[in-house]
Amino acid sequence: MxxxxxxxxxxxxxxxxxxxxxxxxxxxxxxxxxxxxxxxxxxxxxxxxxxxxxxxxxxxxxxxxxxxxxxxxxxxxxxxxxxxxxxxxxxxxxxxxxxxxxxxxxxxxxxxxxxxxxxxxxxxxxxxxxxxxxxxxSVKKPEPIQHKKAERKEESSQPSSKTIPFKGRRKQIAAKMSKSRLTIPHVSHFDEVDVSNVLEMKALLEKRGTSISVAAFYIKAVCIALREFPVFNSELDEKEGVIHLKPFINIGLAADTEEGLIVPVIHQCDQLSVKEIHREMKRLYEAASTNKLLSKEMSGSTFTISNAGPLGSTGATPIINYPEAALMAFHKTKRMPVVGEGDEIVIRSMMNLSMTFDHRIADGALSMQFTNRVMELIEQPALLLMELK
CATH class of the missing domain: 2.40.50.100 (RNA polymerase II/Efflux pump adaptor protein, barrel-sandwich hybrid domain)
Structure with a gap:
């Protein structure tokens, strides 16, 4: 056998x-x-x-x-x-x-x-x-150096380079990223969004004993916008000449682990409240960090989000998670002066974000409309909490 x-x-x-x-x-x-x-x-x-x-x-x-x-x-x-x-x-x-x-x-x-x-x-x-x-x-003491047998290297000798294995998950990631980059004409644009109200709401909820990460608010905003702009929740079939608009919204979460990049998935994410998204996101990240994700928890995503802000990123042009149509990345948040109502200078919490999309299925104008809708929802978090589903 x-x-x-x-x-x-x-x-x-x-x-x-x-x-x-x-x-x-x-x-x-x-x-x-x-x-x-x-x-x-x-x-x-x-x-x-x-x-x-x-x-x-x-x-x-x-x-x-x-x-x-x-x-x-x-x-x-x-x-x-x-x-x-x-x-x-x-x-x-x-x-x-x-x-x-x-x-x-x-x-x-x-x-x-x-x-x-x-x-x-x-x-x-x-x-x-x-x-x-x-x-x-159990560390052993180093062997005494045998000076008599040692040979002095010539001054012109060069130190040998070190190597790390290029196999397993790293090799699989490389293959998928290469396929995406070679297949999809990527276009990225950048913007900044005022997240002051989200941070204030998060602090208010914590005072009342409820902890919700800001990323859960961002993900909910994306889900609502995807329902209104379904072309970014789609998959292009060039062979059949059709764009499949997916009937469900499954959000992939780009996660950095010791073993490399993986993408756990929140299935039917648009059917969840902000609080439920937070719980599922936390569960998936914990499973990813301990290498305990099930195969079904890493498949079926229709749109991917990268939350790079906690690592300090101010901007990037991420590669789309093939065969999806787009990816949105949230970057660093910082306090800065902005012009408010009546031309008054106020200090607000501003976050950079980037939107990368497949130029075969959408143009820049539509992508900017989608991004503007996401930003509008983030800047008015009360609208997100009103969305029970």
Whole structure:
């Protein structure tokens, strides 16, 4: 029985072997985890499709393999399905350590055998701090320098460059961004919006015991505007010669994680209140940071939002999340003097934003109308709270 890598993500083409969970000669049961594989979106355990004995393992940790590649071979027999393990087999059976994928990554990249790390988490789970502490207590003293054997480098010698792996999620992101950039004629425009009223409303709600992030207000404004300008919630099918206006609004949230950029999705976002958007956004970001997002939570977006402001960005020209039609980015907010009513100079909180769209399906004038509507809703947050759905 050949166990091959199948598509465990949305349209994945390859995956990286993270960890082997069995050894050649092991007796396994149906659905017993064989190995961990990481794609550009998820880290998953691949189970045994049958009960039997592991004949051969054809991959190693760190290998990047294509979908369809043979990873493990299993000899299925009644004997192995029913037999109890011998004492010798028990002595070399793989011990399953409880640890999150990111914790395993820390151990792997620092050459730490995670089975030797004592876990302090629930049920003995190995935490990030456990790996770091293990590294501190097991550092070996450096070998004494053998000056007699050392050779002095010539003055003209150049230091060698360092390398980092270009594979797994990083490679998948590169492929998708390249396809988007080469396929879609991108156009971006910029504006600034007064978010003073949103910040005041957020502070007022917090005094009353309700915490809602400002980003939830921005997302709700985008949803309302997308209902009024559905062409930006669409997908172009050049082969059929049609633009599909999506009947639902699923907002993708560009999220920066240790493993790279991923886009969790708030499904049916236009049907949620500002408070509900905040809760779902918080849940998805937490799942993304711990690599626990489900495949369905990272697929089906119709419009993507990038909230780059907390990182300090004042402007950018983001690449559209193919095959979507547009993307809006919210940038840094700063207090600055503006001209108010009666030409009076007042201090307001102003935020930069950028709108990037597919020039095949819309022109600049329509994009500016859409952006102006989003800005109008952000500047009048009471309108957003009135929208129950």
């Amino acid at each position: 050949e166990v091959r890598l199948h598509d465990i993500g949305e349209g994945m083409s390859e995956g990286e072997v993270v960890q082997l969970l069995v050894n050649p000669g092991d007796v396994v049961t149906v659905d017993q985890p064989l190995l961990e594989v990481q794609t550009d979106k998820v880290t998953a355990e691949l189970p045994a499709p049958i009960a039997g004995k592991i004949e051969d393992i054809l991959v190693s940790p760190g290998d990047v393999i294509e979908v369809g590649s043979i990873m493990v071979t299993i000899a299925p027999t009644e004997q192995f399905q029913q037999a109890t393990e011998s004492e010798e087999h028990k002595s070399r059976k793989h011990h399953r350590i409880l640890a999150a994928p990111f914790t395993r990554k820390i151990a792997r990249e620092n050459g730490v055998d995670i089975e030797r790390v004592k876990g302090t988490g629930p049920a003995g789970r190995v935490m990030d701090e456990d790996v770091i502490n293990h590294m501190k207590t």
